[in-house]
Amino acid sequence: MEAALRQSPFLVLLLLCLWACSGPVTFPQPPERIASGQTKAPPDAPLVIVSDRLTRGHPGQTGVYPVTSAHNALAVRLAVIRAARSSIDIQYFIFRHDETGLLLTRELLRAAERGVRVRFLLDDFTTGDAGKLLLALQRHPNIQIRLFNPFPHRGPRTLELLADFRRLHRRMHNKSFTADGRVTFIGGRNLSNKYFGFDSKEHFGDLDLIAIGAVVPEITRQFDIYWNSHYSFPVQSVIHERLDPERQRQFSAELLRKAEKFLTSDYGRSLLKSPVIKTLSHNANLWYWGPAHALFDPPRKVAQPPGTEGGFAGSELMRRITGARRQLIIISPYLLPGEHYLQQLIAAAERGVEVYILTNSLASSDVIFVHGAYRKYRRPLLEAGVHLYELSSALKYKLDSWHGESRSLLHAKLFAVDGQWLYVGSFNLDQRSILLNTELGLMIKSPQLTEMVSKNLITNVHKNAYQLLLRNNRIVWRRSDGAELHREPDTNWLQRMGSRLSGWLPLESLL
Structure with missing residues (x-):
């Protein structure tokens, strides 16, 4: 979900209390409406x-x-x-x-x-x-x-x-x-x-x-x-x-x-x-052709208790992702997989799957609470051999943005599996997409498109993102020129402190 629900610390804490203490959810009854369908x-x-x-x-x-x-x-x-x-x-x-x-x-x-x-x-x-x-x-x-x-x-x-x-x-x-x-x-x-x-x-x-x-x-x-x-x-x-x-x-x-x-x-x-x-x-x-299907949650997901099984799109997508045998590419602006899917990603890497993940850096993130909650996933992913990258906010998209000084943020959601299957849609790899919101995406089997996307990411990610590595048991950020930084790039002490402190708050289930 976008940043609006995640910004104010006081608001979020109060919301968390209300969420934990309030009773069953009740949805209002809509007024009488005329049903409609597709026209030819x-x-x-x-x-x-x-x-x-x-x-x-x-x-x-x-x-x-x-x-x-x-x-x-x-x-x-x-x-x-x-x-x-x-x-x-x-x-x-x-x-x-x-x-x-x-x-x-x-x-x-x-x-x-x-x-x-x-x-x-x-x-x-x-x-x-x-x-x-x-x-x-x-x-x-x-x-x-x-x-x-x-x-x-x-x-x-x-x-x-x-x-x-x-x-x-x-x-x-x-x-x-x-x-x-x-x-x-x-x-x-x-x-x-x-x-x-x-x-x-x-x-x-x-x-x-x-x-x-x-x-x-x-x-x-x-x-x-x-x-x-x-x-x-x-x-x-x-x-x-x-x-x-x-x-x-x-x-x-x-x-x-x-x-x-x-x-x-x-x-x-x-x-x-x-x-x-x-x-x-x-x-x-010029088109990429193949069998495809839409993955979408039913509207009733918003009325179900979080984690309820019921044919939700996230479950099918995550089965496809965690079943990768050779290569897995994840592009997600918010990366909060939860303990279960963290272990699935680690297991994939340990059985030899090449796992590449691109997400936002602290400097390119629009939600400091999400980055604070994400921080704890970096080390176990790196220890398992996952290739983890964070987008550089210095990238200006000068060929695409009509305001060259605007700050760059990653918002695309893409999953590529074994050079065969590609998902593009609204689904972030976070708890809100998995448990709370309804989502929609398209899954297509197109080796040509999936390989093209995979090669482009692996080739270009070094130019536009920092690669995270472990050095002497500490995380470092490697730039495209090979230089290694020892703290969150392009940030000030207040941002880094805010991210660290917010990571201690029990908010991940809402993010």
Whole structure:
């Protein structure tokens, strides 16, 4: 889960007390809603024509293409929205009222104007300043918005969280974006400037897979399950703010004006020139093909006691990971496997599996409590022979971020097993993903893609991350130039002390 629930030490301690002492969780009853499912796009829809042509030679398979560029990740979403003719289904944890959020809102409204049905399912934990955008979208008859596991929205967010912590700290972390039932985006990226390379302070290095073919109906099915679930509420039944017609008109006009202005910036103009969609739509050989399936938790996971068995996606994913025979690559911004999976990783390394792990350093982490809890895992992993790397915050992603001085943070979630299987999705290797939140990802068997990812990581990680080693029973950080550092790189004493002290707190089950 993102940083919002993890920042304040006083808040977290109070939440922990409430969590331990409160009674059984109770979920509110949603208002009466009309269930809906997938619509069929017409045969002459652009996305239908393109996907049919690309998949013709790959019956029963899924084609995927990895999008690592933050800029291209927004460009391809815009292109797909503009090409949609029947439906757009969006499911995310974060959606912000910022430049990229305004632009996406504008494009969704334009799609609705030409008759596209838009369904937008957003987790309610971080709606915050996006409330007006959501209400502006909801006013269009072709747009429906629902909030998952909503807050009351009647008082300060922190007080509402404290009052009903057992329910409200369980969140939908799934991320999907599907158009016309033919093209979908799966990965770790949320919808805000930080994830699209347009934030002056932070840049989240992330990964999406564009997918076509056999797996897309599975993604649309899981969307319908969540959309129609007991935990999804129409936005107008949750957010009680209402604008009078004149203020609504002014807000809508301002929204369009700001979006248009953004499109005239260098960044905005470059979005329209991105070659990714045009290139991919004409060449099936650029896609990676193979059998694939969607791994997703049922919505009811948020109502189950932590650790309950019940067909949850994390269990299947962890079985695949811990069953590696030759090589295992883990990229996870938060690394809190718990004692059970720690021992599984150690056992894999001890039986000869080459285990590579990339996670955030203290300098690149956005949550000091997570890093404090993670510290205790480093030594046993290194002693077992695991290749452990931490991202350097000095990496500026200059080719991808339009603010070259923004701090780099790792946000991608990827698991590669034995050069055969690759997982990309929302799942972090931490207790929150394993036990508390719902997650969604795509698992594909593609030796070509998995080997490419594996080779790229092993080749490039030395340039962009510190390798952790044991020297005289102490952890050192090796830079790409071979120099070895004896304390957390690029940090000050206050950060290091905060990480050390937070590691003593009994918070890991919430992180």
